Amino acid sequence: MKVFAHRGASGEAPENSRAAIQIALDLPIFGVEIDVFAFDDDYVITHDRWLTRTTGIARRLNDLTKGELAALSAGECQGHPQSILTLAEVLALGWDEKVLNLELKSIADMQHLHDYIKTHAPDLPSGQILLSSFNHHYLASARQLQLPYERGWLTASLPLQLAATAEDSGSDWISIDMAMLDEALVKDAHARGLKVGVYTVDEEDDLALLLSMQVDAVFANHPGRAAEFIRQNR
Numbered sequence: 001m002k003v004f005a006h007r008g009a010s011g012e013a014p015e016n017s018r019a020a021i022q023i024a025l026d027l028p029i030f031g032v033e034i035d036v037f038a039f040d041d042d043y044v045i046t047h048d049r050w051l052t053r054t055t056g057i058a059r060r061l062n063d064l065t066k067g068e069l070a071a072l073s074a075g076e077c078q079g080h081p082q083s084i085l086t087l088a089e090v091l092a093l094g095w096d097e098k099v100l101n102l103e104l105k106s107i108a109d110m111q112h113l114h115d116y117i118k119t120h121a122p123d124l125p126s127g128q129i130l131l132s133s134f135n136h137h138y139l140a141s142a143r144q145l146q147l148p149y150e151r152g153w154l155t156a157s158l159p160l161q162l163a164a165t166a167e168d169s170g171s172d173w174i175s176i177d178m179a180m181l182d183e184a185l186v187k188d189a190h191a192r193g194l195k196v197g198v199y200t201v202d203e204e205d206d207l208a209l210l211l212s213m214q215v216d217a218v219f220a221n222h223p224g225r226a227a228e229f230i231r232q233n234r
């Protein structure tokens with residue numbers, strides 16, 4: 001079972017920050033999940049439309065200028081102040097073999113996103129990028145544009161025909177909230193050739209259950225702990 005750091009190693013450093021991502025990149029894990037918003041002609045790494053929770057400033061992302069956004073504090077890690085990153089800053093980190101899972105929160109133009117990735121990370125293999133979203137229109141657009149990335153169908157619910165719908169969409173992954181996970185879904189997804197991810201998993205009991213179900217990946221706030229538990233219990 002693979003491990004994605006959820007919002008970077010967000011249990012160890014401010015979520016989606018450089019420190020959280022770097023901690024994750026230094027761990028023996030599969031990949032790093034971050035949240036992406038289109039912002040002006042750029043992309044920024046943050047989870048919420050409003051920045052209140054992550055910066056303490058009650059402003060809406062899209063009401064800020066680039067300068068205002070760059071000046072915001074996104075917390076600190078071991079005395080190092082953290083800011084809200086652009087996607088270009090993330091792509092410039094050392095990805096080696098790790099997978100960068102871009103969870104698309106709000107994107108205006110998928111072709112623009114692809115061109116941006118290719119401009120800022122021309123040498124990063126497409127196979128190391130996974131595009132995932134709760135907004136399945138973005139996944140459909142990526143498919144229609146034939147973007148060269150795996151696609152992850154995110155869901156926080158367990159609709160009827162979930163695996164069949166995700167298969168029809170051409171997705172590679174279904175990633176589902178732990179609260180909704182159901183063994184029949186895992187089997188149905190696997191029978192259709194889909195990989196199954198589960199978020200957000202930090203409890204050993206949950207990891208053991210997911211190992212027994214042969215789930216393919218978990219998203220963990222403490223990815224190092226999850227990876228070590230899996231190593232000892234697989």
Ligand code: G3P
Pocket residue numbers: 006007033035047103132154175199219
């Ligand atoms: O991508 C998996 C997970 O991050 C989805 O939920 O709210 O943490 O972005 P959320």
Ligand code: MG
Pocket residue numbers: 007033034035103
């Ligand atoms: Mg996310």
